[in-house]
Amino acid sequence: xxxxxxxxxxxxxxxxxxxxxxxxxxxxxxxxxxxxxxxxxxxxxxxxxxxxxxxxxxxxxxxxxxxxxxxxxxxxxxxxxxxxxxxxxxxxxxxxxxxxxxxxxxxxxxxxxxxxxxxxxxxxxxxxxxxxxxxxxxxxxxxxxxxxxxxxxxxxxxxxxxxxxxxxxxxxxxxxxxxxxxxxxxxxxxxxxxxxxxxxxxxxxxxxxxxxxxxxxxxxxxxxxxxxxxxxxxxxxxxxxxxxxxxxxxxxxxxxxxxxxxxxxxxxxxxxxxxxxxxxxxxxxxxxxxxxxxxx
Amino acid sequence: xxxxxxxxxxxxxxxxxxxxxxxxxxxxxxxxxxxxxxxxxxxxxxxxxxxxxxxxxxxxxxxxxxxxxxxxxxxxxxxxxxxxxxxxxxxxxxxxxxxxxxxxxxxxxxxxxxxxxxxxxxxxxxxxxxxxxxxxxxxxxxxxxxxxxxxxxxxxxxxxxxxxxxxxxxxxxxxxxxxxxxxxxxxxxxxxxxxxxxxxxxxxxxxxxxxxxxxxxxxxxxxxxxxxxxxxxxxxxxxxxxxxxxxxxxxxxxxxxxxxxxxxxxx
Numbered sequence: 001x002x003x004x005x006x007x008x009x010x011x012x013x014x015x016x017x018x019x020x021x022x023x024x025x026x027x028x029x030x031x032x033x034x035x036x037x038x039x040x041x042x043x044x045x046x047x048x049x050x051x052x053x054x055x056x057x058x059x060x061x062x063x064x065x066x067x068x069x070x071x072x073x074x075x076x077x078x079x080x081x082x083x084x085x086x087x088x089x090x091x092x093x094x095x096x097x098x099x100x101x102x103x104x105x106x107x108x109x110x111x112x113x114x115x116x117x118x119x120x121x122x123x124x125x126x127x128x129x130x131x132x133x134x135x136x137x138x139x140x141x142x143x144x145x146x147x148x149x150x151x152x153x154x155x156x157x158x159x160x161x162x163x164x165x166x167x168x169x170x171x172x173x174x175x176x177x178x179x180x181x182x183x184x185x186x187x188x189x190x191x192x193x194x195x196x197x198x199x200x201x202x203x204x205x206x207x208x209x210x211x212x213x214x215x216x217x218x219x220x221x222x223x224x225x226x227x228x229x230x231x232x233x234x235x236x237x238x239x240x241x242x243x244x245x246x247x248x249x250x251x252x253x254x255x256x257x258x259x260x261x262x263x264x265x266x267x268x269x270x271x272x273x274x275x276x277x278x279x280x281x282x283x284x285x286x287x288x289x290x291x292x293x294x295x296x
Numbered sequence: 297x298x299x300x301x302x303x304x305x306x307x308x309x310x311x312x313x314x315x316x317x318x319x320x321x322x323x324x325x326x327x328x329x330x331x332x333x334x335x336x337x338x339x340x341x342x343x344x345x346x347x348x349x350x351x352x353x354x355x356x357x358x359x360x361x362x363x364x365x366x367x368x369x370x371x372x373x374x375x376x377x378x379x380x381x382x383x384x385x386x387x388x389x390x391x392x393x394x395x396x397x398x399x400x401x402x403x404x405x406x407x408x409x410x411x412x413x414x415x416x417x418x419x420x421x422x423x424x425x426x427x428x429x430x431x432x433x434x435x436x437x438x439x440x441x442x443x444x445x446x447x448x449x450x451x452x453x454x455x456x457x458x459x460x461x462x463x464x465x466x467x468x469x470x471x472x473x474x475x476x477x478x479x480x481x482x483x484x485x486x487x488x489x490x491x492x493x494x495x496x497x498x499x500x501x502x503x504x505x506x507x508x509x510x511x512x513x514x515x516x517x518x519x520x521x522x523x524x525x526x527x528x529x530x531x532x533x534x535x536x537x538x539x540x541x542x543x544x545x546x547x548x549x550x551x552x553x554x555x556x557x558x559x560x561x562x563x
Contacts, residue, residue: 010405011342018331019339026328064393068384068400071377072442077407080377084404087381091397092327098390108318111390 008082008188017089021180028096028177033170035103038239048232050104051118052161055225056097058119059154062127064090066134066146073137075196082188086147089181096174120224122295126150126217129210140196140203141210147189148281149214155182156274160253160266167240167247186281194285208290211282215292219271223295226267233263325395325497334402337489344409344483352477362480363417365472365537367429369410372465375438376494377403379457382445386453395497402490409483416479431533437461437526451505455516458498459559460527463552466491468534475538495555502559517561527552 022028039049067086074080098111106114130145158179165172197203237259240246248259256269279289323329340346354362380399387393411422419425441461444453466488473484506513535545556562 010401010408013401014338014405015342019335022331064397065385068381068397071381071400077374077411080374081404081408084377084381084400087384087397088327088401091384091394094390095327095394108322 008078008085008184010081010085013085016184017085017181022177025173025177027099028092028174029170030173033173035100035170036168038236039104039168042235042239044232044235046104048229050101050106050114052225053097053101053104054115054118055120055123055221057094057101057115058123058127059150060090060093060097061115062130063146063150063154064094066130066142066150069131069134070139070142070146073139073142075139079192082192086185086188089185093178093181096178100171100174120221122217122220122224126214126221129213129217133210138206140193140200141207143189143193143196144207144282144285144287145210145214147185147193148285149211149218149278151182151185151189152277152281153218153274155179155186156270156277158182160270163251163253164248164258166251190281190284197286204287207287211278211287212290212292215275215278215290216295218274219292220295222267222271226263229263229266321389322391325391325398327394327398330395330398330401330493333493334490337486341482341486343412344405344486345479346482349478349482351479354477359417361537361539362477363414363419363425364429365534366410366414366417366480367426368431368434368534368537369465370407370414370426371430371434371438372461373403373406373410375434375441376457376461376465377407378438379441379445379453379461382442383450383453383457386445386448386450388450392497392501399494399497402494406487406490409487413480413483431530431537433526433530433533437523437530440523440526451502451512451516452519454498454501455519455559456523458494459502459555460520460523460552462491462495462498463555464527464530466495467551468531468538471535472538499555499558506559513560516559520556520561 024030035049039045064087067083067090071080071083071087074083101111101114102108130142130150133141133145158175162172162175162179165175197207237246240248246259251258254269254273256265258266261269275289275292282289338344377400380396380403384393384396384400387396414422414425437456437460441453441456444456469484469488469491473481473488476484502516506516532542532545553562
């Protein structure tokens, strides 16, 4: 364990992240990059971008609260070191997505009210399930909820958004840095918690129940977010057709053609991808994946 | 990463103090600002010091004394790590939450560099050695500080951590830096630079909140008076570890007294 945890030191993090793949960026993107023009000028696309960005901020605020809250109940110094780097990663994510909200025209003084108004209620419940474990200083459940469930979801959502942002290099670049961060976080969760689950097998039922509950709220969030996406996706296609070029032409994500896929198809592909990842990763740490209830 | 300013450049013309108050806080309490700051003094110093720096020759007694002194530092830094991580959730504004997250990473780095220094000095069982040599006064201070955090008392916790603890560390580290071997001195230099930022945040945040709130000021003055003896005992214990006789102690806590005076907590 000591060797594995040494890979997550502050020094390694400094070299890999701020001195590495973030080098030369401002708020996660190249200094001269701006939002795609149509996102800024077409109301429906701008509103949709704001709604998506709000969900990212809500998720990252939860991750920031969880990772910082877990430091005090971490069983060893090396885990505290890693969680300290994760705390700052998540704070950075909050900052860059908040900046994006302002780049999309939300005034600084309206950021918090916009997030409160537009955060999906199911995503808020998803966060509450996790933060209850953190508040109870339950390290094992907290790390599984944070570094496998929440981060696993974020990883796939960010990948999908990045693939969908072929026409918006600024946002795609911002997401690339967060994806690199999330990959580290998921890796820590799998490695550290596997040994802790073996030491505390009595924790399994509680952790499995939490995973099912969080997965349910995650699926409900996906359903809500894709339910009114059809018109917007058609609008984006029409704009691309007028320009005689579609940046999504030939782009696919986990087998779905992003230029032709319907919202229902995209929702199903995203849900299957995330749940598949949960199953694989939970299996590696000795937790039995629980199929969640399907949202109505 | 590059500096942000308003336009993403780091040109000489950019001056954060010309920004309005909200914008200033958002700027200086950001990840970007933090990284710009630490990169200046840590960029070429992995683990806090220049790898080409030559170790001083220490005899057994000198090495043992240094180990004893250094054993106190991870205790104070771990207290700060645990307190600042708890304060992330208590922060009232997004910028102060981001700042506290940068402090979490700073404190974790301090724990890491001091522990590594101890390992390089030949300490094999770190946790046991630290537990056996650290001053009990520091552990008492840590309990008090974390109690404030657990009770959700932002003002008291920021005062205890970002004013009291940071001033204690700043004072002791500065003194130790003047007598330390080159490697330890360079590690301390980077840590001191971080502590100054934390202290600045504490004074700035509390100063704004105390202005026009005499009740809160009175409460903090009372807490300060209650903690003073403990703070002084911490100073004395550390100076003893540094090998000083009482008549050689530097003026105890001058910068601490200056800080509480600036906050109007002189009582």
